[in-house]
Amino acid sequence: xxxxxxxxxxxxxxxxxQLDFALxxxxxYLDTHPNDLxxxxxxxxxxxxxxxxxMQFEMQYGPLMQFGHSYSKYPWQWIECPWPWxx
Amino acid sequence: xxxxxxxxxYPVRVSKCDPxxxxxxxxxxxxxxxxxxxxLRYLNQxxxxxxxxxxxxxxxxxxxxxxxxxxxxxxxxxxxxxTPQQMEEAGLGPNYVIHDNGLFYNNSSGVPWTAAxxxxxxxxxxxxxxxxxxxxxxxxxxxWIIDMTDDVDLQDGLKFLREREIVHAMRFKExxxxxxxxxxxxKIF
Numbered sequence: 001x002x003x004x005x006x007x008x009x010x011x012x013x014x015x016x017x018q019l020d021f022a023l024x025x026x027x028x029y030l031d032t033h034p035n036d037l038x039x040x041x042x043x044x045x046x047x048x049x050x051x052x053x054x055m056q057f058e059m060q061y062g063p064l065m066q067f068g069h070s071y072s073k074y075p076w077q078w079i080e081c082p083w084p085w086x087x
Numbered sequence: 088x089x090x091x092x093x094x095x096x097y098p099v100r101v102s103k104c105d106p107x108x109x110x111x112x113x114x115x116x117x118x119x120x121x122x123x124x125x126x127l128r129y130l131n132q133x134x135x136x137x138x139x140x141x142x143x144x145x146x147x148x149x150x151x152x153x154x155x156x157x158x159x160x161x162x163x164x165x166x167x168x169x170t171p172q173q174m175e176e177a178g179l180g181p182n183y184v185i186h187d188n189g190l191f192y193n194n195s196s197g198v199p200w201t202a203a204x205x206x207x208x209x210x211x212x213x214x215x216x217x218x219x220x221x222x223x224x225x226x227x228x229x230x231w232i233i234d235m236t237d238d239v240d241l242q243d244g245l246k247f248l249r250e251r252e253i254v255h256a257m258r259f260k261e262x263x264x265x266x267x268x269x270x271x272x273x274k275i276f
Contacts, residue, residue, distance in 0.1 A: 010098075017097060024096075024150060028254065031143040032261040064093050084095045085160035 005087060012057050013087075019050045089149070096153035097247045099160040100240035106177035108236045109165035110195055115232070115248075116158045117192030117200040120224040126151035128205040129218065135209045139269060140262040147255050154248055159190055161244060211266050219259045226252035 026043040033039065054064060062077040063070030072078060115121045129148035133141050166174070166188055174183040181197060192200035206217045229249035233242050 013094060014098065016094065020096070024146075025254070027146055028143065028150075028258050031140075031146055032258055032265060062093075065090055067090055069090055078093075084093060084156065085099075085163050 005082065009061060010087075012053075012060070016050070016053050016057055019046060019053055022046050023050060089152075095157055095160060096150070097157060097244060099157050099164065099244045101161065101164045102238050102240040104168045104173070105165045105236070105238060105241075106169045106174050106179050108232070108238070108241065109162045110177050110179050110182075111232050111235055112158055112162050112165070112195075113193065114195040114228060115225070116155065116162065116190065118194035118228075119204040120221055120228055121194070121200075122151050122155035122158055122225075123192055123200060124204045125221060125225065126155060127202075128207075128221065131205065132207050132214045132218070135207070136211050136214065137266055137269060139265050140211070140215075143258055143262055147258065150251070150255075154251065157244060157248065161241065162190060163188075165241075212263060215259050215263050215266070219256050219263075222252045222256035222259065226256070 023043065023046050026039055026046065030036065030039055030043060058064055058070055062080055063072050066078050070078075117123055126148050129144045129151065133144045133148070136144060166179075169177075169188075171180075171183055174180060182191070185191070194200070206214070208214055208217070226249055229245055229252065233245045233249070236242060236245075
């Protein structure tokens, strides 16, 4: 592993996983309840929050996604450990 | 298309090396009611299901791949430090000889995954009832694996997956109602 995984890494990752969990739940719910305005507002609000959270995580720990959905510092960070099953 | 995200859906922790439980977990990796079957089943059914539920099948099918990665992580963590002797004692001797510590899509008895596990009838209600049954079967399997271990860290991840099966089954039941209502209105016109 070429990166020090501090407590903050796990903390930030969990924060993102928590936001994503709410978003997955809302996504599936909205798939069968498309007219629930309150759920939709909650979804959009959390989606914005998620974007901020993911951006901060990536600044510190490298890209979460590829094919142009995340930025990279030099040298190309995508191939760096840890991969999800290594943490 | 699909975009990979470099993180697990939910944290996976194990508190000890335990190839015995890893062997049971393989059932949810390459078994009939496992996560691979689930993902391929739903994503494949999308092409013949009415438009109103394509989104749901796409999203649940995608989430199943995240679950597949969680199961793989559990198996990886439970076996990475195991000696060949420990693998053999857990009944994973033949697996070790063929694959070393490599993962393989088979069930807990070593039977390779087959497309015969998944159905596509083209009939939306038949397909959705199949999906509901699959979720319930996966939920039951998770419960049985939870009962087979005293590792609370592992149980935590397994309980998360068990709960997801319940939510998926619930959404599929709603999809059945959506399709029934749709078919009803079509008759009136």
